[in-house]
Amino acid sequence: MKKKVLPVVILLLAFCKVRSQVGINTTSPAATFDINAKNATGTSTNVDGVLITRLDRQRAQSMTGVPTSTLIYVNSVATGTQTGTAVNIDAVGYYYYNGSVWTKLANPVNIYNADGTLTGNRTVTQGANTLAFTGTKTNAFSVNGKNFSVDAANSRVGIGTIAPASSLSVQNSSGATNSTISAGIENCGAACLQGIARNITLYNLNSTGGQFAELGFIPSTSETGLSGASITGIDRDAANSYAGLQFSTRNATDYAPRLTIKSSGNVGIGTTSPTNKLQIESTTSGALKIVDGTQGTDKVLTSDASGVATWKALPAAPASANIYNTDGTLTGNRTVTQGANTLAFTGTQTNAFSVNGKNFSVDAANSRVGIGTIAPASSLSVQNSPGATTSTISAGIENCGAACLQGIARNITLYNLNSTGGQFAELGFIPSTSETGLSGASISGIDRDAANSYAGLQFSTRNATDYAPRLTIKSSGNVGIGTTSPTNKLQIESSTSGALKIVDGTQGTDKVLTSDASGVATWKALPAAPASANIYNTDGTLTANRTVTQGANTLAFTGTQTNAFSVDGSTLSVDAANGLVGLGTTTPDTKLTISTPDSSFGLNHTNGTVNLKTYIGGGAATVGTTTANDLRFMTNNTQKMTVTSSGNVGIGTTTPNTKLTVSTADNSFGITHTNGTVSLETYIGGGSGYVGTTTSNTLNLMTNNSPKMTITPTGNVGVGTLTPGARLEVNSGTANVSGLKFTNLNSSSPTGTGQAIGVDASGNVIAVSTTAQVSTTENAVSNVPGSPTFSVNDLGYTPVPGTVQNITIPAGGKALFINFMLGIDYYSLPSGGGTGFYQAILFIDNVATNVYQTVQESGPGAQAQFNLSSVKFLTAGNHMLYIAMIRQYNNGTASGANMACTPISVSFNSTYIN
Structure with a gap:
């Protein structure tokens, strides 16, 4: 084997030395080390690739001096620990050494270790797997700030708030006009053989207690505030699903049920245990009020054949993908252990966060949450599936209420963060298919008193005429139908008859609503007359005293x-x-007529001490007391006139000390006698008393039914005359007899016959010892109309010819009595055509005095009479007196135009007093 490999190695080294690049299965490597597959294509079963070093976690953890970028494949994590350089080795896979620790070859940013931004829409296909987020903090999980918030510390969920105070707290945006919660359904009910899906359900997981669920209306701006009004589920029978409803309100006196609907269908107002279809109880009379236009005193509630009543008189992603950049499918149940960390989703789109399509959707663009819809129009919009038979919203609680000393948790609360306004919360019923549609009916919280948590309820409906309240429950417990301000336990008002209809099988035409001893009401016909003789069909004789015990019933006799x-x-x-x-x-012949013999008393009102009676006798009618007590007359519950037992009459006083005493406030009128035109009155004010007319009419003082003294509206006073022409005119009624007499006059010498009177320096009237008469001139002018002798205009005074009089007052003279009578004929019409006003004035010693008279001329050929009288104090010596004229007011006559005049009579008299 070594013999075969060595040449290859030598060749490789030689190649590397020459080219500095190594190629396997290629003669032209494109990189320092280039490995080509021996079979890059085709169906060969030979294995191509690079096999990286394989070892377990303990071996990787044990290596030292590892060069940076060393690549290994960890094939087991059953050995070693996730510490030191192996802190990141938690699963089988490729790892490289970054100089400090082994790092996963594929370790992208993900939800567990860093914030991130979605690069596109993401869908988590869960299948049968679950996805759970666990946390221990408030606002542990949130979507778009306060759009959706989970308080893991207190097991609460907030929509529109990051500090929910209830299991589910939903708050709308400040000033929002959209609904806070919409619970929509989409089915056709019984018409297509579907069940009626419930929009909202309230239940209690604890099976004890008859009071098990509540819809609270909070007047304050806090969701933890006291309920001012509530709708509560009562009479719980879990086995049979029986229940009733109870409507409560809070006021200054109590927080108590006002209207109760038992599971039996009985309705109680003022009682929580009605035993009839409608039972009203009140501690005061007037618990029921029905206003339909037929109401009236002593009428009874009468039904027709159909029972209509009116008032009548009897008759998770794979290692290579994550939520921030790729859609993925959960391969198993996933749990996010949050600990003290929060999890927040932020977005700016509608449907920014959703679960299973429209099952749960967050509209981050508008701060709304949708359940069953991806286009919520309210802060929380809940829509059921089409044809669904399940409830749209169920709000369950689990406690046993007062039975185990727990408070009554409210399944759903409606409140308003804004503290202004008496109408503060509403549950709306929308007939249209859009949650933003108008409410066709609603239940509103009213009469808000946030400080005391008082509130009432109002039920409204919409029809073709209006959208208005139909039933109102005030915080006081009064219930109104057809009125929003009931003052009785149940008050029904209608503009037409038939406001109340009770159908219980007893209804019938002309039946009346009758109660038994416990207050249970049924329709009953008036009892038929018994077969025996009675007051309705036979005359009879009482065999003994009879008593009709009416109790609260009325007894009425009707006849025609x-x-x-x-x-x-x-x-x-x-x-x-x-x-x-x-x-x-x-x-x-009157509403009450009392007929007695003559000289008899008629009506008597007595308290045992005072007797008030009427009496007719001696051709006169009398009303008054027959005891030694005052007789008083009053209006508006206030005494206005008193007749004392001594015979004194008082008006405005109850203690008159004269035969007639009228008492008023200062600056007030007292007695008035008027015929509608003339008013004669008395008046006290400013420290003085007055009697006279308050109209522009003359005041006459009379004796023996004849006027003796007259005061005209202009202030002239007449004695013996009804038409005084001066401030004081005295008419004795007998020729040559003076009607004026002075006594006790001041004088330096005794008064005697023929003496005159005068006024001294102090203004006192005095007797003058002697009098002397200056010569008297009676001038009868011979001029006749048509022969003008002087002209008058508005530019200055023109003396009247024939009026000049020269008199001499001897030494000791004091006063001069002067009288001029002048007749003037107007000869021509001056330029301008108006009818001016002409003034005749007395001149003394060429000086105008304040004695004058102004008369309007009525045209050419007309005459005017002037009468000038006065008393003047002149010095002793010679004096010249005459009359001059001027046009005082042109009244259409041209300024400067002359009026030709002729004096047709002049008479002058004067007398002086020493």
Whole structure:
């Protein structure tokens, strides 16, 4: 053998020396060492290839001074240990020495030792193998951050959160408008002989306890908060799958069941143990309210033949492939032991992570999870397979509840992280095939009180008219149908009759709802009259005293006749035809008519001490007390008028001290007498009292039914006259007799006949010792209309011819009484065509005074009368008086235009007082 190999070796060495390349089965090696297969093609059975050194793990572990890149094949790991240089030798295969340890020839980055990025879509074909991830940390396994998170430390799963507080915690994104959980199914039910798959199921793995599952509505923003309202499974009978439902709410008083549906089908409101189809219990009256337009006082609930009730009056991958770059098929069950490490999948695509197609899908692009769908439209979208008969969602718990002192774990909780708004959670029922469709019906959490965990429930439906609440359970426990604000245990409101229908086999036309002693209600016909004689068919005579014990029942007599019901003839008579009642008469003409003989009392209201009675006698009617007590009148439950036993009358006071006392607040009116046009009133305010008219009407003071003093709306006062023309006008009613008399006047000398009065420096009226009359002039002008003597315009005053008077006041003179009467004829119409306003003013010593009168002219040929009267204090000596005129207001007349005038009468009188 050696003889044959040696030449080959020599030749090889020689070849290497010449070419520095070695070829086996080739004369032209392409590398330092190039081995070609002897039979590269064909069907030869000869073995071609390179056989690498084979040894076990212990031998590899024992070698020292191993050159880097040494290649071996480990054919057994039953020997040696996975330590030292053999730390990576855990399986049969090729290893090379990297200078420190033996390293697998194929050791790509994989899920167990490094993060990585998928280079394409990956599918794990599990077949009958399982794939399990184990961990001990919170958020031990996650998909796309908080899209899907497994809390291995507490055995919880979070969708939309990495800190789930429940076995399954699903949270939507802040401000999201899509549903938090959608549980869809796709089958046709009984129509195609399929079972009805349940969208969501709630169950309890612990078989003890009658209260076994709950859907909680949490008003607070924490999923661990108290339930403000809940729907609970009760009456558990696991063997027969019997159960009932209980609806609870929380308020300031308690957290208690408000509506209970027993497995028998009985419904209780205000009771948890109903024994009838509908049983309502309340500690106060008015537990049931039905508003359908037929309600009314003393009406009873009456059904028709079909039972409709209305109110009526009686009547893992192979060594050469991994999840980051290649699809693969599990060759056995795989378990990922996470320990304290987390496992997170991050992605940006829809369906970024899925299990078995659409069995489980994570939409990383929209932060959604789909079960049964790869296109979830909600934070968690669950869809069943077409035609499925299994439940879409089952939420099971395992405990024994209060029976073993455990709390009631809630199978599903609905809450809202945003603390605002009274309506905070909703379970929606979508008629369309899309989970984003409108809710056709819903159960909503309402009346949110996060601080106390109070809440109520509201059931809504959609129809062609609206989408609105139909049944409301308030946190107080009140239930409303047709109203969202029930104030009774059960309140039913409807805009049409027939809001309540009870069909229990007892219904029938004109039957009434009647309860037994325990409150059980059934429809009953009014009892028929017995065969014996009774009040309904025969007159009779009472053989003894009779008592009708009504309890909570009413007794009503209905009729259509006058005197339909009477007692002892006319003692009491009811006119049912007109709705009237008579006492002492059978023909009442008012709602209550009391007829008595003359001089008799009628109505009496007494408490044993005070008697309030009516009385007719002596041609008069009287109402009041017959005891020594006050009579008071009130409105709006407040006393307004009092008549005391002493005869004093008080309005606004209960203690009048005069025959009539009216008490008001300051700055208020008291007594008003009005006919709708004129109002005569009293008023107190600002420390003063007033009496007079509050309308633009004259006030007259009268005696003996005749006016004696008049005050006009302009402030003029008349004594003996109804039309005073000055601030004070006194008319004695007798010619040449003064109606004015002064007494106790201040005077330096006694008052005597013929003396005048005056005013001293202090404003006091005084008697003047002597009077003297200045000459009196009566000037009758002979001018006639049509002969103008002066012109008037708006530019200045023009003296009126014939009005100049010169008077002399002797020494000691004090006051001058002046009276001018002037008649003016307007001759022509000035330019402009208007009807101006002309003023006549008194001048004294060429100085205009404040004594004037303004009159509007009515056109050419018209006359105007001016009457100027005044008292002036003038010094002793000579004085000139006259009248001047001016157009005070043009009113369409051109400025500067002259009006030709003629004085047709002038009269002047003056008197001075010493």
